[in-house]
Amino acid sequence: MIVMKFGGTSVGTADAFAQVAEIVKHQAAQQAATGKPGVVVVTSAMSGVTNMLIEAAQKAAGGDESFHQVQEDSLLLKHQVVAGRLIEDGSERAALTRSFEERLTEFGRLCGSIAVLGELTPRGLDVVSGLGERMAAPLLAAVLRASGLRAEAIDATELIVTDALFGGAAPIDELTEARCRERLLPMLQSGIVPVVTGFIGATESGVPTTLGRGGSDYSAAIVGAALDVDEIQIWTDVNGVMTADPRIVPNARSLHQLSYEEVAELAYYGAKVLHPKTVTPAIEKKIPVRVLNTFEPAHPGTLIVEKAESDGRGTVKAITAIRSMNLITVAGRGMMGVPGIAARTFGAVANVGANVLMISQSSSEQSICFVVPESSADEVIAALRGEFQRELERHYIDEIHGMSHINIVAVVGSGMRGTPGLAANVFTAVARSGINVIAIAQGSSEANISLVVIDADVTASLRAIHDIFELHVPTEQRSPAHTAGATA
Ligand code: ADP
Ligand code: ASP
Ligand code: MG
Numbered sequence: 171m172i173v174m175k176f177g178g179t180s181v182g183t184a185d186a187f188a189q190v191a192e193i194v195k196h197q198a199a200q201q202a203a204t205g206k207p208g209v210v211v212v213t214s215a216m217s218g219v220t221n222m223l224i225e226a227a228q229k230a231a232g233g234d235e236s237f238h239q240v241q242e243d244s245l246l247l248k249h250q251v252v253a254g255r256l257i258e259d260g261s262e263r264a265a266l267t268r269s270f271e272e273r274l275t276e277f278g279r280l281c282g283s284i285a286v287l288g289e290l291t292p293r294g295l296d297v298v299s300g301l302g303e304r305m306a307a308p309l310l311a312a313v314l315r316a317s318g319l320r321a322e323a324i325d326a327t328e329l330i331v332t333d334a335l336f337g338g339a340a341p342i343d344e345l346t347e348a349r350c351r352e353r354l355l356p357m358l359q360s361g362i363v364p365v366v367t368g369f370i371g372a373t374e375s376g377v378p379t380t381l382g383r384g385g386s387d388y389s390a391a392i393v394g395a396a397l398d399v400d401e402i403q404i405w406t407d408v409n410g411v412m413t414a415d416p417r418i419v420p421n422a423r424s425l426h427q428l429s430y431e432e433v434a435e436l437a438y439y440g441a442k443v444l445h446p447k448t449v450t451p452a453i454e455k456k457i458p459v460r461v462l463n464t465f466e467p468a469h470p471g472t473l474i475v476e477k478a479e480s481d482g483r484g485t486v487k488a489i490t491a492i493r494s495m496n497l498i499t500v501a502g503r504g505m506m507g508v509p510g511i512a513a514r515t516f517g518a519v520a521n522v523g524a525n526v527l528m529i530s531q532s533s534s535e536q537s538i539c540f541v542v543p544e545s546s547a548d549e550v551i552a553a554l555r556g557e558f559q560r561e562l563e564r565h566y567i568d569e570i571h572g573m574s575h576i577n578i579v580a581v582v583g584s585g586m587r588g589t590p591g592l593a594a595n596v597f598t599a600v601a602r603s604g605i606n607v608i609a610i611a612q613g614s615s616e617a618n619i620s621l622v623v624i625d626a627d628v629t630a631s632l633r634a635i636h637d638i639f640e641l642h643v644p645t646e647q648r649s650p651a652h653t654a655g656a657t658a
Pocket of ligand 3: 177384387442443444
């Protein structure tokens, strides 16, 4: 039994939908041949749809009462075009049109209320932004039926029970597992392919939530773990996880295997190919995750397992960057004598719920620097100024400030553990390109070295590090000097 998740571009056009149907049919036949039949499909919204929904909700909150109508028309057309191309049965088409119209009426009503209130709450935003998946799932189910499979759309609000942290809800495992098994297993047993909406869930009392942007990957893993499937497949628009984002580093290569740890680091530090939480449900049940290309289905993609194969030369596996960060500094000569500064600093940061992505404290103890998302910087600085008011007055602490336009570049690979000279290689690469490294840190997992650079230096840093480790070359052909970590 497997779960297959299709991302926005995989359901972006009628041709893509047709391609997905072929892939699902093929996998369903393969599963049947293994004697353990069963395929669960998880779908994202059609590409661009979630952004369109959010844009309309934001405009409504700003007082624009009519913009959503423009979006309604183009959203209806976008979905109808696919139905028109791929579904011949008239009653299927009529039922689909009704379901699109229902969702879009809901969308119109929601935008109307948001405009009246003049406010968009995280709870309201979750209802609006989840509508795309709720249109895509019935459409994909109908396309699968038209291609001869028995398929049925299911709303994940019936399956994934979450907390009420709108915009990034977490599943409640036991409840979710029970619901998934109860609802999906009988369908699978009677030969039906359930087509589940990605991205969304609901609280125990039924309030809709989302798992965060890009969260359909996570949905697939949650459902996969609940059903204890043999494999979780993430079908996207690239040949698996690559040595870097191919849009930024054009000679990036596909990686054959990665460990859960490596992929978690990469995703956490911005590799958009997988939602950062995707591997979490898979780890516990040791379910392999495979990342595959909808548009090149014969490519083996990337297999993500507990312990990835290593030939000793693939020390550094991949590099990634996370953007729109802020580097916060707490500094002062008097800090040395004041006990517990670090604990109080991070206590204050935790109180405002900000996520610290990297910390670097200098050994002189005269400053603490750390990186948080730009969106939480103002709140963090205000909290720190409040916490250290007395120390600021007495000049034990001289400054608390933030620096915008910050990015973290992360170099990732489990084999980096205990390999000397790697950091030197990283810095040689960036220094040669004239890049100023603002701060550095070794991740606690030792599977990661991170550096902080400004916006203008991100692309050049990624390319320089990719080059120095010869990541564009097949692993077995790389020169040992670079891969073992000796200074170049
Ligand atoms: P989907 O809609 O299928 O979920 P996403 O757009 O979320 O797809 O993720 C796929 C994209 O992730 C790719 O098109 C690629 O540009 C980007 N990406 C970033 N880092 C990597 C990486 N290391 N390997 C592969 N793709 C990456
Ligand atoms: N449609 C959602 C988004 O755009 C979820 C996803 O695509 O994974 O964020
Ligand atoms: Mg995605």
